[in-house]
Amino acid sequence: MEAARSFISTALWFIAAGILFSMPGLAYLAVIPVVVLAVGLLMDSPSEISIERKYPRTSLRVGEETPVRVHLRVGRGFGLVMVRDPLPEQFALVKGSNVRIFFKGPKKLDVEYEYTIKPGKRGRYLLRRSEVVGYHVFGLKPSQWGVYGDDTEVVVLPLISLPKRTRTPVTRSKIPIPLTSVSIRGPSSTDFREIRDYRTGDPVRFINWKASARKGEILVNEFEKEGKKTVLFIIDATGSPVGSSIENPLEYSIQLVSSLAYYFTKRGYNVGLYVMGYGRLIMPSTGSKQLYTMVRTLLELEKLEMSEEDFAHAIGTLRYVLIKYTPLVVYVSNLLPEQLKWLKEGMKQLRSIYRSMKLPMLIFDVSTYSLLDEQVSSLILLEKRGIHTDIFGLGAYPILWDPSREGITSVITRTVRLIR
Amino acid sequence: MNVRQVLMALRLVLCIPLVFILSNILASVVPLTSYLEGLGVSDPKLLLVVGVAILVAVVILNGESPGWLISLTYFTSMVYLIVASSPLIEVAFPTFYSNITELLENNVTLSTTSAFLYIPVLVIISIIDDYVGDLMEKETLLRGMGLPQDDIKGVVYPSMMVMAAAVLTSVLVFLWAMDYLVGRTIDFGQLYYLVPPVLLLALGISFSMGIFGRSEVVRTLLVIKAKVPVGERYSWEIEGDEVLLVRLTTHGGEVKEKEIRIDTEVKQPPERVVLHVEGPAPKRVHLRKLKESTDNGTRFVMYTNLWPREL
Structure with a gap:
């Protein structure tokens, strides 16, 4: 619009000068800006826009790449057309660009382009409609702005890793699943009861x-x-955040629980889940449906900074489940000294349920501190060692997992060797 | 050659007439040429051409616009033309006119015809140079947004072509107008008197067609873009008609300033939109209307608290 004002004022100055100084030639010079303005005004900003976006898959795993195909049509106008597809911050652009610009000439514009995206975090995401701006070729008219296409929901599932194939160890298992761990749900076998x-x-x-x-x-x-043995996962969604939104203990815990749940379900175990902080319980069961329910719950988990729930409270809530199933308990958290008191309290309760000093309990301490300053990380690791010694003394089996130093496949392989 | 270099080269070519016009004006100043001859310069005009060319090249290659140089040349020609040939000056200021005419006759050799012809040339240079400058700014902005180089080329070059066509049309109309002024017109027979009204009518239609919109609105889509403190996820609900209150509830994750976008269909464009962020860091945000446009029967209305540059 500024360009239009500039053309009009130039023309008016010529006319005024021509009249004032009695020089018709000067007034005729107004023809130049007036004609450019008239030619420009005859052209519209690009309009009659439509956009179609195609996603070959709307269900992805973390880190899995997917192409997005965009079909843009512009029916009228003359000028530049800029298309921008807003991406959630958890998505990275791998190939191509989600911002493109095209020139709309006298013919209809019909273009197709593609770019590749990669999700960095599990969850449900809404890929919003494309923003399109149609700029007038001379900037003489207001630009055409709008949102086009449809919103698309993309589900990003946690990455599931399988253990490496290993020989069954001949040694006695360090963490035997209780023999009394029987299933009361799931598909029936042919064994009469x-x-x-x-x-x-x-x-x-x-x-x-x-x-x-x-x-x-x-x-x-x-x-x-079927699936007599039961594994109950307790995932800790409380505590202050450490690391980025993609690399933090909760994200790695979700990845670990999903992978272990997949492994145990495929072997006919009953698996259950309790989310500490949210108080959400998925009763133990087996089969793909149970795995799907667990993964769907894990998908929507977010870190809770303010929560009243601790491990002892969680064990209190789960008491009847523990008595009923006597499962192997897999607790996944980022262990800190202030939690030790509640952890000891919870383990005391577990001992009274299992009536044994040696608990069928595995504690994963997911530590991402090595991503921070090295000196701070060393000090925290020293503290964690102390916690692990205490836990081991109380009858549970602690496993420290530092995702920046050890891959998930390795930690799962290490874990499944321990359990039988 | 990348797009920026092509545009810079275009600017250099565009400024060739400016170099000749400015050096001609300077060479027509007798005291200046005499001074240069006194210094032993055998061809002062050539020296002035080289000097102006270097000045223009330095300005352009530094990435600056030669707009100030064009304006200076334009105003010099304009003032000279008015002072030298306006009947008004002669009638209104007879003493000043006789003195200045004498001064100009003795010291300036530039003809009024040349001064008059320089003006349209300078106007055209100015229009195209402004457009090239605008394209250069756009190119920098688009490059910063990570747009592919092919896309940038694909929009910059056709834009230049369209501008060139518009300027050429205006030059032809101007030449025709000048001919019409001096009586050398095409023989339209008995209809010659219809030419000016038809031309005016054509211009009028073009303006009116350009100014008035033709789209019919079937639905209104309200788009809110705002930077507010939100967590990992958020949900929203809208209350009201004319004054819309948008309640934004944030759930989970670390709360930090993020850009959010809400699209919703409304019955009518609202008069005011207030965004109320609920959660650990409650905030009331007043939004202003930034854009409104209609396409395919949909009216898009955008309210925001962002600067246009951030959008």
Whole structure:
């Protein structure tokens, strides 16, 4: 619009000078800016815009690249068209550009382009509509601005890593899963357990007709559930943040729990999850559906800075689950000295449930401090060693995991060797 | 050659007429040429051409606009032309006119015809130079945004072509107008008197078509872009019609200043939009309307607390 004002004022100055100084030639010079302005005003800013974005996949894993194909059409106008696809800050641009500019000439503009993105963090993300600005070729008219296309939801699943293939160790397992760890849910096996009264929801095929006829009331056969062993994950979502939004203990904990949950589910174990801080419990069960439920819960987890819940409180909440299933407890957290008191308290409660000094409990201490200053990291590691000695003395098995020094595959391989 | 170098080269070519005009004006000043001859310069005009060319080249190659040099030359020609040939000066200031005419006749050899012809040339140079400067600014901005070099080339060069076509058209119209002024017109027979009104009508239609919009609005889409303290995720709800209150609730993660965007369809464009951020760092943000445009039956209205440069 400034350009238009400049053209008009130049023309008016020529006309005024021509009239004032009685020089018609000067007034005729006004023709130049007036004609440029008239030619410019005959052209519109680019409009009749439409955008179509195509995502080959809307479900990705962390670090997995995906192309985005954009089809832009501009029907009218003359000038520059700038397209910008806003990306969530957790996404990185790998190839191409999400900001492009094109020239709309006399013909219709119809272009297709592609760029590649990579998510850096798990979660559900909304890839917003594209912002398009159509600039007038001479800047004589206001630019055309709008948001086009559709919002697309992309689900980014945590990265699941599998352990390296290892020989089953011949030694006795350091962390045996309790023999009493039986399943009460999940698909039924063919091992007969007992005859009991019919309950609403029992499948008809399980009705024992002969026994029912004898007793005069409906009785059903009950079979042992598949996946006798149970693993209960307790993930700590409390505490102050350490590291970036992508590299922090919670993110690595989620990656670790997802990978271990996948490993155990594939082997027919019952797996359950408790999110400390949120008080969210997923009862132990097995199968792909259970894994999906767990991963979906982990997807939406965010760090809670203010939370009343500690480990002892969590064990109190989980008491009936622990009694019912006697599972192997896998606690994943960033252990700090101030948590030790509650950790000891929680382990004391666990001992009373398991009635044993040696607890079926694995504690992962996810430490990302080596990403910070080296001296600070060394001091924190010293503190952590002290905590680990205390934990070991109390009957649990601590594992320190520093993701910057040890890959997830290695830590999982190390873990599955311990458990049987 | 990258786009910036091409635009700089274009600016240099564009300024060749300016070099000749300015050196001609300076060479027409008798005391200056006499002084140079007194210093032993055999061809003062050539020296002036070289001097002005170096000055223009230094200015352009430093990445600056030669606009001030164009304006200076333009005003010199304009003032000289008015003083030397305006009937008004002669009638209104007879004493001043006789003195100044004598002074100019004795010291300046530039003809009024040349001075008059320089003005349109300088106007055209000025228009194109402004446009090249604008394209250079755009190129820097686009490069900073990480746009591919091919994209930049693809928009800068066609823009130049369109501008050149517009300027050429205006030059042709100007030449025709000058001919019309001196009576050398194409023979339109009995219809010659219709030419000026038809030209005026064409210009009028072009202005009116350019100024008035033609789109019909079917729906209104409100877009809010703001920098506010939010956590990892946020949700929002809107209350009100004319004055919209947008409640933004943030959940989880570290709360820090982030740019957010909310798109929602509204019944009518609001008069005012207030954003209320709820959470650990509550904040009330007044937003201002920055953009409004209509396309394909949709009216887009943008409210923001950002500067236009940040968008």
